[in-house]
Amino acid sequence: MKLRLHFVVDPMGWLCISMVFGIWLYNTFFVPKLVLFPHYNEGHIPWAIVVCYYIASGLCLAALFRASTADPGRLPVDPHIPHAEREHWELCNKCNLMRPKRSHHCSRCGHCVRRMDHHCPWINNCVGEDNHWLFLQLCFYAQVLSLFTLVLDFCQYYYFQPLTGLDQEKFTTRHELALLRISALMGVVMFGGMTSLFYTQMTGILSDMTTIEKMAHFSNEIYGAKKSWQWALAEVCGTRWKLLWLIPLRSRQPLNASHQFRSHV
Numbered sequence: 001m002k003l004r005l006h007f008v009v010d011p012m013g014w015l016c017i018s019m020v021f022g023i024w025l026y027n028t029f030f031v032p033k034l035v036l037f038p039h040y041n042e043g044h045i046p047w048a049i050v051v052c053y054y055i056a057s058g059l060c061l062a063a064l065f066r067a068s069t070a071d072p073g074r075l076p077v078d079p080h081i082p083h084a085e086r087e088h089w090e091l092c093n094k095c096n097l098m099r100p101k102r103s104h105h106c107s108r109c110g111h112c113v114r115r116m117d118h119h120c121p122w123i124n125n126c127v128g129e130d131n132h133w134l135f136l137q138l139c140f141y142a143q144v145l146s147l148f149t150l151v152l153d154f155c156q157y158y159y160f161q162p163l164t165g166l167d168q169e170k171f172t173t174r175h176e177l178a179l180l181r182i183s184a185l186m187g188v189v190m191f192g193g194m195t196s197l198f199y200t201q202m203t204g205i206l207s208d209m210t211t212i213e214k215m216a217h218f219s220n221e222i223y224g225a226k227k228s229w230q231w232a233l234a235e236v237c238g239t240r241w242k243l244l245w246l247i248p249l250r251s252r253q254p255l256n257a258s259h260q261f262r263s264h265v
């Protein structure tokens with residue numbers, strides 16, 4: 001597997017991705033420290049819950065790292081255009097380079113991206129043909145992790161605390177409550193945001209429309225025959241093996257290039 005790193009120089013993007021990383025770090029540190037380990041030690045939860053939390057957390061971080069550092073589908077300066085496909089290419093009037101239709105010029109990144117969906121400041125990268133699957137994975141794992149965190153936070157409030165032998169009047173307990181409230185607030189915001197984002201991303205993929213095309217009110221009637229959800233996701237993820245759709249540490253191979261060359265921009 002060959003992983004090429006792609007970094008976007010954008011201080012605003014660095015600030016946004018630092019906030020996302022900070023939320024991940026806060027919960028990955030405090031949820032095990034305040035909820036998982038004390039209750040594992042007291043025998044209230046099995047070790048599998050602790051391991052599952054760390055797996056969800058690790059997959060979330062891997063998807064964030066890969067989505068933000070993967071090449072979204074930048075076009076080479078001098079692309080090789082097969083003769084039969086020439087009519088499906090056009091000139092970008094901003095960077096003056098040839099690109100396949102459905103590409104878009106990102107003003108933040110300063111270049112064209114194949115089948116660009118949108119520029120996401122929260123990962124400080126464009127979401128395009130080559131990293132859309134990683135962005136989807138990130139939305140999915142962030143949903144799983146935030147829901148897991150919320151469930152543990154609520155269990156701590158309503159179920160675990162009465163079971164512990166801790167003195168409820170201790171100063172550390174009051175801190176613990178505040179730290180857990182912050183964690184629960186982050187969980188609600190992340191779960192709500194990620195669920196709606198995942199839903200809009202999935203409806204876009206299943207109707208074969210990018211966010212940019214949706215915003216420009218393209219009609220999907222001009223788009224080819226309707227695809228099954230399996231095929232639509234297989235094309236985005238670059239593999240028909242469904243288990244691989246969930247693995248962030250792999251490279252993507254396009255399944256079928258013909259979909260890029262349909263008649264819309």
Ligand SMILES: [Zn+2]
Binds near residue numbers: 093104105111112
């Ligand atoms: Zn361009």
Ligand SMILES: [Zn+2]
Binds near residue numbers: 106108125127
């Ligand atoms: Zn961009």
